[in-house]
């Protein structure tokens with residue numbers, strides 16, 4: 487969704503401007519645990535700060551605890567232990583302001599199919615007690631490019647349109663924090679790009695965005711910071727470029743022309759392993775050296791090279807390595 491010239495910012499300060507206990511984080515989570523009825527523990531003592539102004543990615547495999555976390559933020563699931571504040575408002579002590587500070591786009595598409603997009607947004611604004619003359623219905627419809635569908639039944643919208651309507655619905659009360667739970671599931675590539683453009687636009691207007699996704703490439707492209715959650719625990723929480731830095735590791739497998747007793751060493755190798763008697767698996771950082779230098783180092787040890795194969799790590803590998811370790 488391309489930004490429109492003169493398009494008004496969709497984010498206004500939340501109704502309660504100054505939170506009592508000002509915290510720097512948009513969302514602050516301390517010692518959060520959740521045990522469902524029946525005994526399933528979905529979260530274990532989670533600590534997480536989501537900085538203001540960022541696009542923050544919450545990644546994790548199925549069943550990791552992402553939805554549980556989001557549902558606790560949304561007030562849909564009761565936590566078992568811990569503290570959560572949204573925009574500085576404690577969800578137990580100040581639930582009204584905490585709720586007013588967050589908009590949530592759920593994973594499932596849920597709204598009444600007999601309401602039109604305009605009615606859907608108007609009803610939601612009414613639910614938040616926003617007076618008619620303060621409602622942003624038309625602006626929101628324009629922003630998500632549904633102005634020409636404003637009066638069509640929701641059931642006649644395509645999947646992508648419905649998803650955009652859900653985003654608009656989450657923004658009716660101009661929350662400073664927007665959470666999207668797997669927003670692109672079932673959305674085709676083009677619409678996904680449009681949705682991300684809109685998310686970027688919202689973020690540029692000051693909205694802190696939290697999203698869960700399985701699309702690591704998208705998280706890499708969109709998010710300033712990424713936390714990885716696995717089996718109910720946060721196992722990584724780093725600026726995206728640092729996490730991606732971990733993906734700078736590259737391995738090359740080199741078969742040499744004679745049997746070796748031990749692997750040779752060189753400064754440019756991060757790690758070297760001898761497999762069988764003739765194959766060296768050498769790990770190096772591709773931001774520091776290139777494959778040519780690595781091979782030259784092998785030859786300097788007086789070895790001839792018979793065969794070479796390389797493997798490249800990407801964020802997917804880092805994610806898998808971290809979640810396996812968890």
Ligand SMILES: Nc1ncnc2c1ncn2[C@@H]1O[C@H](COP(=O)(O)OP(=O)(O)OP(=O)(O)O)[C@@H](O)[C@H]1O
Nearest residue numbers: 522526527528546547548549550551552553554555
């Ligand atoms: N209402 C519930 N009752 C019992 N167990 C639940 C309930 N909701 C979730 N769980 C369990 O808690 C764990 C975490 O689930 P959660 O939905 O938070 O994971 P997730 O990371 O969001 O996964 P997904 O990507 O599949 O949505 C899972 O083992 C799940 O089966």
